[in-house]
Amino acid sequence: MVGYCPICGKPVYFGEKKRSLGRDYHPLCLKCHQCNRQLTAGQHAEYDEKPYCSHCYLKKFSPRGTAFAL
Structure with missing residues (x-):
């Protein structure tokens, strides 16, 4: 069964999919x-x-004022 890429909407074939x-x-x-x-x-x-x-x-969705390290 061929799936569809959620980004571009085109078919994703087995040999090329991530x-x-x-x-x-x-x-x-x-x-x-x-x-x-x-x-x-x-x-x-x-x-x-x-x-x-x-x-x-983390930058976009972490609570404000929370320190985080990467």
Whole structure:
């Protein structure tokens, strides 16, 4: 069965897919929604069905005044 990329909406075939967080992505589509940095499958966070790198996710969604280290 062919899945569809949640970013571009086009079919993702078995030989080209990157599976992360239960979804199939094209390798070039799996990038941070905020900074467009290329992401590694399984090594990112997701909010509202959009992938984010760890840095952008913490910067955008962590509580204000909370110190965090990467």
